[in-house]
Amino acid sequence: MHLDEPMGIFSKTCEYAMRAVFYIAQKSEEGQKVGIREIALHINSPEPFLAKILQKLSKDGLILSSKGPNGGFYVDSGGLQRPLADIVRAIEGDSIFTGCGMGLSYCSESNPCPLHEDFKKVRGQIVVMLQNTLIGKFNEGLIAGQLTLNK
Amino acid sequence: MHLDEPMGIFSKTCEYAMRAVFYIAQKSEEGQKVGIREIALHINSPEPFLAKILQKLSKDGLILSSKGPNGGFYVDSGGLQRPLADIVRAIEGDSIFTGCGMGLSYCSESNPCPLHEDFKKVRGQIVVMLQNTLIGKFNEGLIAGQLTLNK
C-alpha cells in the first residue's frame, strides 16, 4: 500500500527523461554528442529502458540523434531554450497539467469538485516551474561540477 | 508510454481514499454509519478494492468502523477536524511531501539537486492545501447536494 521509497510527483520514466535531457544539454553545450551508455551511467538509469525513453523524445523532436561512430544524442541551440514542460508533457501527457486531483472525471472549471480550486493553484505552480526551467538552465552548474544528476 | 487518461498527482488508491473519507465524513455529520457498498457506489470505486483501503485507514485510526447490523464506517467529531494530509500520508507515505522531484536519492537540503528549490515550493503548496483541507470541510456542500464525489 505504501512502500520502501518511490512516489514522487512524476513517474520514474519521467524522472529518467528529465535527468537525461539535462545531461544531454550539458554535453551539447560542450559541443559533444553522447551515447546511451554514458548517459545511463551518469544519470543512474537502466540503459535499455532509457533507450526507449530517448527514442520517444527523439521521435517527438525534443532531442536529436545520429547513428554511427561519433553519433549519439544531442540538442541544438533551439532545444536548449525549450522548457522542461515539453519533456514532461511528452512522457506523462496533459493530465498532470489539467486532471482532477481526486480523480473525478466530471470535474472541470464549470463543474468543479470540492478541491478543484486548491488543486488549480498547485498545478499552476507546477506549470510555472516546468515552463520556467529551460532545458539548458543548469549547464553551467553541471559543467562546473557543482551539480550532479546521478543517484 | 502515455495513455488514455490516468496520472494525476496521487495514485488511484489515494484518490479513492480521499473521496471515501469525504463521503464518510458527510454521513457521520448526519449521524449515520455507512457500509462499503454504499460508499463504493457513491464515490465510484471498485468495492473490494475500497474495502482494503478502508481497512488500512481504520487500522491506522483515521476512520472508525463497527461490524454487524447498523454497522459501517464513520468518523467522530475529532476525525472531522483532521486534515486530509493524514489520509494522503497514510496511503502514499511521506515521500510525496519530501522526495526529490527528479528521483535523486542524494538530493537534500544540504546537497540539493538542480530543481530542489522549485520543487520545494510546489511541495510546500501541496502540504498547505492538504493541511488546510479538513476532512469535514465539504460536509455542508455535500449534504446540500451542491457537490458530488462520484465520477
Add this chain to the structure above:
DNA sequence: TAAATAAAAGATAAAAAACTCTTTTATTTA
C-alpha cells in the same frame, strides 16, 4: 568497401499497482 559504432525496433520478462473473490469473525436484533 569492410569493420566498427550507435541508435531503432521488436519481443519478452519482472515488479508493482489495481482489482477480485472467498472465507472468517464480530455484532446486532428478532
Add this chain to the structure above:
DNA sequence: TAAATAAAAGAGTTTTTTATCTTTTATTTA
C-alpha cells in the same frame, strides 16, 4: 440463540509500469 449483517483477512488475478534482451538499420571512418 439463530439469522442476518457487515467488516476483516487472506489468497488470488489482471493490468500497468519498469526493465531487459536480441536483432536490425544507419552512419562513419579507416
